[in-house]
Amino acid sequence: KAGVTQTPRYLIKTRGQQVTLSCSPISGHRSVSWYQQTPGQGLQFLFEYFSETQRNKGNFPGRFSGRQFSNSRSEMNVSTLELGDSALYLCASSQEPTEAFFGQGTRLTVV
């Protein structure tokens, strides 16, 4: 069974640009969550999608958005990038409430 796949693995963007990250969950998993890790910080929850609906959202500005498609693949978008958005973005998929299987992450650098 394939794991959680995130693309791209690395990305460099300029301030003011926007970026889209993709996450393909484990087959059969309908829940996808997104987390951000910045240097010195733990993983911070961004949002969670289930069956194309956002069920939960963390404390991030509106520049951070996401969506989920009918095949459970999810994308997150960050508009008007700031230097502070440089981070590792992880997604996790699950089938049951007490589980979360993570991808390897996308390392975003904003210059």
Add this chain to the structure above:
Amino acid sequence: ILNVEQSPQSLHVQEGDSTNFTCSFPSSNFYALHWYRWETAKSPEALFVMTLNGDEKKKGRISATLNTKEGYSYLYIKGSQPEDSATYLCAFQGVDNFNKFYFGSGTKLNVKP
């Protein structure tokens, strides 16, 4: 704001040493506590999910205990090996919002041969 704290922040031990880390979390609203092992450039790997007060879980040389009444969990590694070098994360799930994990900052373990 819900706080999950891990200590120590980092740990350097010799091969063969036993070690333990602490995760502190709110004692109310508890649903589950997770431990993950995260090696550089890899995905975080789930070690344990603990749901009941007094739970003890074991996987090889790694074990964990849970005290939900006082809000802490311990992770133990017996006879550390260099391949145990990684960051160990704990994550709290609350009853009122169980789709959201609250992570600690992790304990970075370095095991020297």
